[in-house]
Amino acid sequence: MASQFRNLLQKNRNAVAAAAATGVALAPGVAMTTFMSDDCVHPVSYPWRHTGLFSSFDCAAVRRGLQVYREVCATCHSVDRIRWRELVGVTHTKDEVTEMAKEVEVLDGPNDEGEMFERPAKLFDKLPQPYANKEAGRAANGGAYPPDLSLMVKARHSGHDYVFALLTGYVDKPAGKEMMSTLYYNPYFPGGAISMPPPLNDGGVEYEDGTEATISQQARDVVQFLHWTAEPELDERKKSAGKYLSVLAFVCVATGLWKRWKWGPLKTRMISYVKET
Template sequence: MIAATHLQGLFLKNGLPVVAAAAVAAISTAGAASVTLLDEDDVVHPPHYPWRHQGYFSSFDHAALRRGFQVYRQVCASCHSLQYIRFRELVGVTHTTQEVKDMAQDVDVLDGPNDIGEMFERPGKPYDVMPSPYPNKETGRAANGGAYPPDLSLMVKARHNGADYVMALLTGYCEAPAGKEMMPGLYYNPYFPGGAISMPPPLQDAGVEYEDGTEATISQQARDIAQFLSWTAEPESEDRKKNACKYLTVLAFMALSAGYYKRWKWSPLKTRQIAYVKGTHGASLH
């Protein structure tokens, strides 16, 4: 505000319009507000967890991806969608082709119009996207007290340190500290901006029964779903790393071949010796 007042005085002193001074004051005030938001003390940064898939030559733990998808279907899918993931993308990652076909057929998909211009429902197919729990956002807000559950397809990419954030958020529910007033319907989570989140704790010990017999603790479920959402954010990650290894290997051989060819081609020119003998040209004339 001091900077804005000073600038406003300069504008008026130089005879510029008052509108310009007001604009500068508004910009300065907005900048001060943004700094205040960045200095909030009620947001805890998530710790860094060791993730297998974050190395340059590392791949996902596909057993964890399958468990994470199970957590999503049994816990998260009732509120959150995966609108950018199709059933067929799970083939070879978490399930077999037949398992994906059977899974898709269990879902009724609205399709159409047909020959008479009417919409109809049909069994899902592998090329269909994951079903959304709500037909539209208004229905989702009405079912969740006005807060629409966000889509989880790109959640890891949309948050700073995404996998760490998801892991810390799902395991960070606790009692509000003294002096922290919580509105009805909100839950305290120090990793959520503001500390108050409308989503109740979604995970419970033994909340799911893993097919591979892994003990389904809260931390295990949170770790599995965090890895699964890391894959949904970048389903092409492993293929990209494989292709990068191939391309870099070929590029290295091409660079060596080009360097060898250059040295072989230019070696006669670079090693030749040109000598000039004084008076030779004049002597030949006589």
């Protein structure tokens, strides 16, 4: 029994050693090996400027991303965690957001007669949802329910890079790849077969600021908007962290100086004992 256990332990050690050696040997090909699963490609890491410690959201890009979302993505996807009032001071002024909200009808009630009614949306309302319920969403999309995008950037590994790569990564399926006729090939999606058709096209939207609406530009803008929807408090959190760390550094310096002033004379004095004669 003891000899069998030793043999099993030795086999496990050999397997672990072989795996470690393989990982070291393939280190130069990290993008092709470590970050590639069996059924999808890991996206490339892009330099997003708003993710730095001292960087903030590009409000112009977030505004363009909101436009892309409203004109392209909102037909299928929702951002259930965002209300109109949260856009004020970020993408638009209060008056602009109020006018945009009035274009949307929301169900409210009941009224004095106990009946539900529709009214123009107000700042405290959520952004509209494309479907009344999940069943309606599945029925309109061949059984696949479009997920909510509020936390999509945080819900996926390498969220920024994944969403950008997914939006710009549609290609023709490789030879021998079997897929249903209603699916589209995207190597960044697990399995490669995705129900969503390519959502972006060159010139698909007309930016208010005159920016050229290429596919990559639209994807970049909507990714930044989706990061903002996932963490609308990010800029304020960074600002608060800077203040707290500055105060903490001042307190640490003051504490060190006080300690040296208080304990310096005591630690540097010499105590001598003289024998009594």
